[in-house]
Amino acid sequence: MSGLNLRRIDPFRIEIARTPPMRTTGLVYANRAIERTLEHENVLQQVANVAALPGIIGPSMAMPDIHWGYGFPIGGVAAFSRDEGIISPGGVGYDINCGVCCILTGLKIGDVRPRMERLLASLFNNVPSGVGSRNKALAVSNREFLQVLELGARWAVKQGYAPPDDLQAHEDSGCIAGADPDAVSAKALERGQPQLGTLGSGNHFLELDVVDLVADADKAGAFGLFENQVVVLVHTGSRGLGHQICDDYVHEMVSAASRHGIALPDRQLACAPVMSREGREYFAAMASAANFAFANRALIAFLIRETFEQVFGGSAERLGMRLLFDCCHNIAKMEPIEWEGREVQACIHRKGATRALPPGDNRLPRRFMQTGQPVLVPGDMGRMSYILSGAQGARETFFSACHGAGRLLSRHEAKKRSRGRKILEELLSRDIHAMAASRATLAEEIPEAYKDVSDVVDTITxxxxxxxxxxxxxxxxVKG
Amino acid sequence: MPYTLIDHTADLGMRVSAPTVEALFVEAALALCDIMGGLTPSEEERLTVRSSGIDRVDLLVRWLQEVLFLVEVKGFRVAKVVVEHLTDTDLRGSLRGACTGEPLKAEVKAVTYHNLEVAHIDNQYVATIILDM
Incomplete structure (x- = not known):
């Protein structure tokens, strides 16, 4: 598999032994099926590379949806000491706070089917998607845009785009503290501003799902889920704003790492001490992009509510529409963690991973105190998605879980395998209706391009x- | 165009080759524009681009990122690329093309440093560059 020393600990965990220059072990969550997907990848070396970075606390972890990224693996989780550790833009990724939200409806599949074609076409028209998509209808002034970066979803609530109650259903109430637009370059602002309220392209999507199986009736009831219910999943992030911020700071930290005496096995791991000037500025810029992403998904949720109102009549509230949860996938956050019997302030990097708080955690809003945080795990476009809840075992991952299915094929390979196939018709044969801004995106996103999300969920549960x-x-x- | 696509699970890579370092920078910019769908036959406008980096590979990333910004954000479509001055750390070049704003075919988030390499093989300079898509 690789030159690394691997040991299966139990049916769900593989350890990568510590060998120089690693400062700690690697811990990969994988059942046997997931382990087979790791065989052709350089991904485990990336887990080991992260383990070599200064100030890492606990193992360098990988969730079961892990795949080969750039620098850090996608599906990677790593905690770094606030005082002795680093922060890395590559450890967050280019699409800062790429994340997912789930909007519940009170509608059953039987209510939606007769109007499904109109609903899908209206969503496709009303929610801007595709390469370089812009939203002229929701354009904001330069001054207003800075408010978006500071306030996140709170800005959307203030403007009347989302009900105040939604803030209880956002990770960190939809606003990462410490955002400072002064740390964001003019280029990043210019790149991101026209893209507020857009889905984008690539693996970003808007999806209508039916609740196919309830596994835990009590928790499902508490979340507002029931069998045959229609729910909406949205996957998007901070668009060009986040891409440019990451690029700006990776470049800056390539030099900063050298100044701070940090050896980099891969320049994409560029980093600086958390509390250094470069580290603090990156955090302030990253939090600004994260807040943009919270606002972006809140605006898309607004467009979805409006569309349901147009198609079904009545208010979104009467249609039973409310946000179940909105969470980050690509983020670095300052979180207290328990380590070796004491509380330590850590900068936790989740790159293609999501937070998962268990029942009773005092960071949870009251509505999730008994159940734990909803953990949204979207699959590929042809198979299942899952809603989980954070459990007590999440302590060992510093309250982190998987974020999706995880890519298996490169985009290039997926396109090759799609050649000559009618993907829309294939999906339709599975009773899935799709509209895409680009045929190329659809080809890149074929179901077999991803791992089977059920294997990912089997491992994490x-x-x-x-x-x-x-x-x-x-x-x-709707695909971008 | 002297480039090939290479596989990367998360993203897309390109391998570009040229007989000189200057030509390598030109061909890499054209390859990026081709992947994005940002080429045009029109040579109405000329933009000057200046980039700097800590070494040659860093400079290559900075240069391509500048081209990406002009194509994605400014709507510039590229017909011709000229490298006028090049050292290991500084570049001055120009893009000829037109601000057509025509739709792009692919969204490239960034040019990454991951597995980035410039090698000199059989009298050819060869760059391997991973793009985050």
């Missing part, structure tokens, strides 16, 4: 990090 609540089946989607 088997390891006790999260518990299954409900399974979703997609029936309509």
């Amino acid at each position: 088997g390891a006790g990090i999260a518990a299954a609540v409900a399974r979703l089946k997609p029936f309509a989607m």
